[in-house]
Amino acid sequence: MPHAFKTETQLINLGRHPLRDKGSVNPPVHRTSTVLFQNFAEYENYEKGEGEHRGYGRYGTPTSDSLEEALCALEGADHAFTFASGLSAVTTAMLTFAGAGDHILVPDSVYASTRKFCKYEVPRLGIDITYYDPTIGAGIEALFKPNTKYVYCESPGSLTFEMQDIPAIAKVAHAKGALVLADNTWATMLHQKPFDLGIDISIHSATKYVAGHSDVLIGAVMCKAAHYKQLKRVHHNLGGCAQGDACYLALRGLRTMGLRLKEHERNALIVAQWLEKHPAVNRVLYPALPSDPGHALFKRDMTGACGLFGVELGKVSSKAVGKMLDGLHHFGIGFSWGGYESLVIAYQPHKIRTATKWEEGSFVLRLNIGLENTDDLIEDLDAGLKRLMATK
Numbered sequence: 469m470p471h472a473f474k475t476e477t478q479l480i481n482l483g484r485h486p487l488r489d490k491g492s493v494n495p496p497v498h499r500t501s502t503v504l505f506q507n508f509a510e511y512e513n514y515e516k517g518e519g520e521h522r523g524y525g526r527y528g529t530p531t532s533d534s535l536e537e538a539l540c541a542l543e544g545a546d547h548a549f550t551f552a553s554g555l556s557a558v559t560t561a562m563l564t565f566a567g568a569g570d571h572i573l574v575p576d577s578v579y580a581s582t583r584k585f586c587k588y589e590v591p592r593l594g595i596d597i598t599y600y601d602p603t604i605g606a607g608i609e610a611l612f613k614p615n616t617k618y619v620y621c622e623s624p625g626s627l628t629f630e631m632q633d634i635p636a637i638a639k640v641a642h643a644k645g646a647l648v649l650a651d652n653t654w655a656t657m658l659h660q661k662p663f664d665l666g667i668d669i670s671i672h673s674a675t676k677y678v679a680g681h682s683d684v685l686i687g688a689v690m691c692k693a694a695h696y697k698q699l700k701r702v703h704h705n706l707g708g709c710a711q712g713d714a715c716y717l718a719l720r721g722l723r724t725m726g727l728r729l730k731e732h733e734r735n736a737l738i739v740a741q742w743l744e745k746h747p748a749v750n751r752v753l754y755p756a757l758p759s760d761p762g763h764a765l766f767k768r769d770m771t772g773a774c775g776l777f778g779v780e781l782g783k784v785s786s787k788a789v790g791k792m793l794d795g796l797h798h799f800g801i802g803f804s805w806g807g808y809e810s811l812v813i814a815y816q817p818h819k820i821r822t823a824t825k826w827e828e829g830s831f832v833l834r835l836n837i838g839l840e841n842t843d844d845l846i847e848d849l850d851a852g853l854k855r856l857m858a859t860k
């Protein structure tokens with residue numbers, strides 16, 4: 469599909485091959501482990517690394533090909549790999565580009581499960597990690613060591629939503645011969661073009677807005693040609709491939725992703741602007757708001773936002789937070805985001821941060837604003853914040 473088509477049109481057409489698929493509008497699901505060889509000669513060729521046969525279902529199917537083709541074009545990548553979850557995409561990318569004796573730089577605001585992987589698994593493999601302040605920009609230079617292999621980025625950061633100056637970080641990293649790996653899930657492939665910003669390896673949890681319906685886990689890593697062989701090898705050897713049904717659901721989600729994302733952003737802005745004025749709220753952590761410290765970077769690097777943001781409540785008791793959350797009608801208490809329904813979780817950033825300071829005991833809510841009517845969401849939050857304020 470030529471890149472000249474507009475995004476809305478691409479979202480409808482990418483990865484679909486009705487002529488190939490006997491007229492089916494949607495690519496069929498290939499549920500495949502064994503992929504039979506036509507004969508012994510084809511098998512022998514495969515074993516020699518020759519020919520077109522992919523060998524085994526773990527190495528891809530026509531359904532994963534369709535999804536990878538679509539994601540690749542939207543992202544402006546040369547290659548895409550799909551994974552059993554976003555976390556599998558993150559960990560495979562991280563392990564591909566560093567090994568024993570290497571050093572990596574990871575933002576303090578990185579997604580909590582990525583951080584757990586960095587805490588418990590990465591050091592066991594002999595890889596040294598420095599956590600950095602996500603707002604460090606070009607100042608990252610001071611943290612480089614001779615063996616630094618890459619800077620990992622996530623902009624905005626998980627839970628606290630700090631925007632990162634990725635072009636400034638990439639300039640330093642590339643001058644030092646290091647790569648930039650980035651989790652681009654929040655911006656999605658519609659709102660940020662990672663390779664234009666200097667990112668070398670782009671990672672997504674397609675579980676979120678791509679799939680969009682809270683019914684599937686799937687991840688993707690995208691790269692330019694230079695890193696294809698390395699990523700392919702590790703993707704194949706770690707075995708975290710995406711199943712056909714997951715690829716199908718992600719492709720189906722993709723068709724309406726543009727529409728959904730616009731509505732998520734519109735709803736989130738209405739709710740965030742209302743929350744900004746609420747007396748129980750210290751700060752709303754959402755780069756799409758003009759008042760956010762990351763707003764200038766957001767305007768420079770992204771063409772839009774998603775519906776996920778933070779609400780800093782300050783020091784309140786966990787009893788008060790419980791009173792608020794337990795009575796909400798439209799916000800389920802749960803992890804993940806990017807689905808059609810509103811969600812909330814509460815957390816205390818100081819418990820997981822080491823390179824940046826967060827007030828001890830201060831609570832932040834993370835809201836996933838869904839596709840409900842914002843009047844209902846605001847009414848629900850207003851009643852919840854009243855319960856919070858009334859509880860010691």
Ligand SMILES: Cc1ncc(COP(=O)(O)O)c(C=O)c1O
Nearest residue numbers: 553554555579653673675686804
């Ligand atoms: C920023 C970010 N990256 C990656 C992931 C992991 O994705 P998955 O849940 O598909 O494993 C998440 C999940 O919440 C996330 O928030």
